[in-house]
Amino acid sequence: MKLKYIYYAACLAGAMAFASCSDDDIDHSVSVIIDSGRVENDFDRWLYHELVLPYNIEVKYRYEDIESDMDYQLVPADYQKSIQLTHLMKFLCLEAYDEITGSKDFMRSYFPKMIVMTGSAAWQNNGSKVLGQAEGGRKITLFEVNEMDPTNIALLTEQYFHTIHHEFAHILHQTIPYDPSFDQISGSMYRGDNCFDYYTTDARAQQDGFITRYSATEGAEDFVEIISMYVTNTPEYWDNVMATAGDGAKIIEQKFNIVYNYMNDTWNIDLNTLRDIVQRRSVEAVDLDVDDLTIPSDEKPEEIPLS
Numbered sequence: 358m359k360l361k362y363i364y365y366a367a368c369l370a371g372a373m374a375f376a377s378c379s380d381d382d383i384d385h386s387v388s389v390i391i392d393s394g395r396v397e398n399d400f401d402r403w404l405y406h407e408l409v410l411p412y413n414i415e416v417k418y419r420y421e422d423i424e425s426d427m428d429y430q431l432v433p434a435d436y437q438k439s440i441q442l443t444h445l446m447k448f449l450c451l452e453a454y455d456e457i458t459g460s461k462d463f464m465r466s467y468f469p470k471m472i473v474m475t476g477s478a479a480w481q482n483n484g485s486k487v488l489g490q491a492e493g494g495r496k497i498t499l500f501e502v503n504e505m506d507p508t509n510i511a512l513l514t515e516q517y518f519h520t521i522h523h524e525f526a527h528i529l530h531q532t533i534p535y536d537p538s539f540d541q542i543s544g545s546m547y548r549g550d551n552c553f554d555y556y557t558t559d560a561r562a563q564q565d566g567f568i569t570r571y572s573a574t575e576g577a578e579d580f581v582e583i584i585s586m587y588v589t590n591t592p593e594y595w596d597n598v599m600a601t602a603g604d605g606a607k608i609i610e611q612k613f614n615i616v617y618n619y620m621n622d623t624w625n626i627d628l629n630t631l632r633d634i635v636q637r638r639s640v641e642a643v644d645l646d647v648d649d650l651t652i653p654s655d656e657k658p659e660e661i662p663l664s
């Protein structure tokens with residue numbers, strides 16, 4: 358089943374108003390908000406040290422109605438699978454950008470602040486399933502976490518990390534726009550939601566100058582698909598796509614030049630270097646201990662000696 362990306366524009370449903378009330382009879386030593394028996398576990402502590410403190414990113418793996426999509430029937434994410442996927446996402450996405458930018462500041466500034474994990478796939482009426490979706494620049498939801506195999510990096514990249522790179526690239530161009538001439542290269546060839554009906558294979562889309570079928574939706578999707586496809590695939594894969602594309606290769610290369618210059622000039626990120634990093638990490642990821650919840654001792658708060 359082909360992964361389908363859904364990008365929802367952030368939508369403000371109206372400001373919530375909190376009525377003020379008298380604080381008579383309130384015990385200020387106890388929170389008035391009662392959590393339903395939630396106990397902090399090793400994964401919570403690891404997340405706090407490895408994602409909240411350095412990046413200000415919250416991973417929600419416990420099922421919460423308010424953060425899930427009411428349009429689908431969904432089941433909670435498995436605890437161990439959530440740990441494994443978080444490790445891999447951190448290693449293959451966050452730390453790849455850390456490596457090229459030289460610090461965690463870039464991802465701390467721009468990466469979505471919330472990752473929501475859900476156990477099952479989100480099935481749509483047309484029989485396709487959604488494996489990842491993003492809302493504005495705030496939240497990324499990853500579905501079907503319970504089915505994932507932490508050793509199959511290629512499949513995980515196709516299912517999840519491609520989507521994460523795709524969504525993150527949206528945040529970058531929404532922060533600083535790309536050259537509008539990009540959208541004119543394919544101009545009236547963009548087909549909106551009909552792209553999957555019109556192009557039945559990626560090869561057909563590539564022959565028309567789109568790196569994937571989804572690229573044919575609109576300019577912004579085309580732009581971020583090029584970034585994501587470029588960094589999550591090997592140079593050999595890219596060369597094969599160009600060979601498949603035939604006359605379309607010239608169009609893809611023309612678009613790629615704009616994408617490459619945008620990333621290089623705007624964000625000081627060389628896509629060739631980023632691709633090398635992501636590809637190297639994809640090989641190394643097989644040896645990663647994806648179940649490890651050890652917090653490095655130098656990151657633990659200093660213990661105060663007893664007097």
Ligand SMILES: [Zn+2]
Binds near residue numbers: 364523524527578
């Ligand atoms: Zn998108």
